[in-house]
Amino acid sequence: MANHRLVTLIWIFTEKFGLIVLSMITFVVYARLLSPEELGLGTVIIASVELIGMIYSSVLEDPLVRLERLEDKHISTAFWAAVLASLMSIVVISLTVIVYSPSPVLRWMVAVASVKILFTMMARVYVAQMRRSSNFKMLASRTLLGKVLGGAGGIAVALWGLGAWAVIAQALLMELVSIIVLMLGDRRRIAFNIDGAVLRELLKSGFPVAINALSSQALQRGVNVVLGMTAGTHAVGMFNMAMRIIDLPRTAIYNGLMSYALPVFARRSSEPSRLLGIIGDSTAVSGFLLTPLFIGIALTASDLILLIFGAKWAEAIPMLQVLACTAAIGNTAMFATTALVAVNRSHLTIKAEVATTVLALGLVYSFGSAYGGIAAALALLARMLLITPLQIRGLNTAIGYGWRRFFDSNYRSVIASLIMAAIVAWVSRQWSFQGYLHLICNIGIGALTYAVAYSVLHPRWPQEFKTVFTAH
Template sequence: MANHRLVTLGWIFTEKFGLILLSMITFVAYARLLSPAELGVGTIIIAIVELVGLIYSSVLEDPLVRLQRLEDKHISTAFWAAVLVSLLSIVLISVAVVFYTSDPMLRWMTALASVKILFTMMARVYVAQMRRSGNFKMLASRTLLGKVVGGVAGIAVALWGLGAWAVIAQALIMEFVSIIVLMRADPRRIAFYIDGPFLRELLRAGTPVAINALSSQTLQRGVNVVLGMTAGANAVGMFNMAMRIIDLPRTAIYNGLLSYALPAFSRRSSEPVRLLGIIGDSTVVSSFLLTPLFLGIALTASDLILLIFGAKWAEAIPLLQVLACTAAIGNTAMYATTALVAVNRSHLTIKAEVATTVLALLLVYVFGSVYGGMAAAVALLARMLMITPLQIRGLNAAVGYDWRRFLDSNYRSVLASLVMVATVLSVSPQLGVQGYLHLAGSILLGALSYAVAYSVLHPRWPQEFKSVFTTR
């Protein structure tokens, strides 16, 4: 059992860290080949399309994973409902963009990008089945292959001088390759059948999940749209540069951990003591890895951007620092939404999620024209400071995960990270080196100071972390 768990986690993180590497390659290429405005235009269009796809995906995928028994009629219902709503969405988006802009290029970009919704939704049934069966090897293979093919295509389009089309091409081709791989791996014929009562049940279970997902993801995709309306494509490009540096590790690691966590939490949903134990243990391990990672990105933001991406992106440095601190705070309660889904209590935080998201978007809308990308970065930070205690309150009401457990899971990594920050800020300027040597020296100094501080606070951490993956 323990070995199977480790193999499963191994494939999850093979996929996610492979995505980090591939995303870094394509992102550096785009930073060199595209202007901030071109990157901004592509980002806005894909943000709109992915936001629509995310809403539908959340309604279907997680509820399917939670089902005790997944029958053929359930698969048919979910698949064909997804296809029909996707086709309708493509038509609506294509018509809406005609009224929004007279630019034929933007119209074509948006219409073609919207096809991504269809490919995304067709994949949901296959992904849900593979998550249920633990076939993360296939999930990793399809994602990595899609990323490779999509990345090569996107870079080729950028080299041809087609600007924002590179971003569209990468996203569309990546999703198309992914669904082809999934359908070849599971070549079953899905009969055209929609079970009305089951679809209504799926919608009831998935709507709270979708609202929560929409609320949080709107901050990453919707903020780009609102910022583009108020501050222009250049500000979106700068903000997206900073956000992508954060999202590369965060999305890979979060998605990997949460993909494994939902079925693991669901299996323990009827055993409160075991559920509380795995939530706490998972938070300890995640906080140990991620809190210093994001604070380290904030410390090295100047070197990272100037050395890797060039001086034309210098405006993104303070944005990256704010967003990195935001991500570090978010680590402390990263399993809250997943745990609520596992016990079917997502509704407990819906109002808080929606209210804080609306407030953040309002802040971007009001201050975006004055402060540009910084308005968006500060809005996300403010939202994180508000939503985290509300998530803990919801967890406490649902499963008894109170503030004492929250602090016990996070205090060591937070204190050790603060020691790391103080050490790097005081010692790094005295290193007497510049460029990549300064960046490497800061990373090494931060890693060593964090490891020493954490070991002092928790001498037995290697043994206890190992037990997380081999017990319960």
């Protein structure tokens, strides 16, 4: 059992870390070939389309994963309902942009990009089945292949000088390759059948999840849209530069952890003590890895952007620092939403998720025109500071995960990261190194300092962390 879990995790993180490398290569190329305005335009279009696809995906996928028994009627209902909803959305989006946009190029961009919804939704049933069976090898293969071919296509379009079309081409190719690989891996014929009772069951179970996902994704996608409305595509391009640097590791690692965590938590939902234990241990291990990573990104933001992406992106440095701190805070309660889904209590945080998201978007709308991308970054930070304690309150109500467990899981990584930050900030001012040598030395000092500080606070961490995926 322990070996199976380790193999599962290896495939999950092979996929996710492979995505980091491939995404970084693609993004560096885009940063060199595209202007902030072109990157911003492509980002706004894809963000709008992905927001719709994410809502649909959340309604169907997680409820399918949670079902005790997945039958053919569930599969056919979910698949064909997703296809029909996607086709209707494509038509509505295309007609809307025709009515409201005078630009033929923009009309075509939005219409073509909206096809991504169909490819995304067709994959949900296959992904849910593979998550249930822990077939993360297939999931990793389809994602990595999609990323390689999508990235190659996007880079080719950028080299042809087509600007924002590169971002759209990459997103479409990734989803198209993904669904093709999944269908080749599972050649079953899905009969055209939509069972009304099953659909209502899935919608009822998935609606709270979709609201939470909408709230979360409105921050990731919606902020770009609102910022584009108020501050223009240049501000979106700068903000997206900073956000992508954070999202590359965060999305890859978070998605990998959540793909594994939901079925594991769901299997233990009837055993509260074991569920509490694995949530606390998983938070401790994740914080050990991720909190210093994001604090480190904040410390080295200037070197990262100027050395890798160039001086034309210097405006994104303070945005990156704020977003990195936001991500570090988010690590402390990263499993909250997944745990609530696993015990079917996600409704407990719906109001908080929606209210804080509306507040953040309102801040962007109010201050975006005056302060640009930094207003969006600070809005996300404010939202994180508000939502984290509300998530812990929801967990406490649902399963008894209170503040004591929260602090026990996080205090070591937070204290060690703050010690690391203080020492790196002080040492960095003492030496005269420049360029990549300065960056490498900061990373080295930070890693060493963090390892020593954490080991002092928790001398037995290697032995205890080994049991996280075996003892529960």
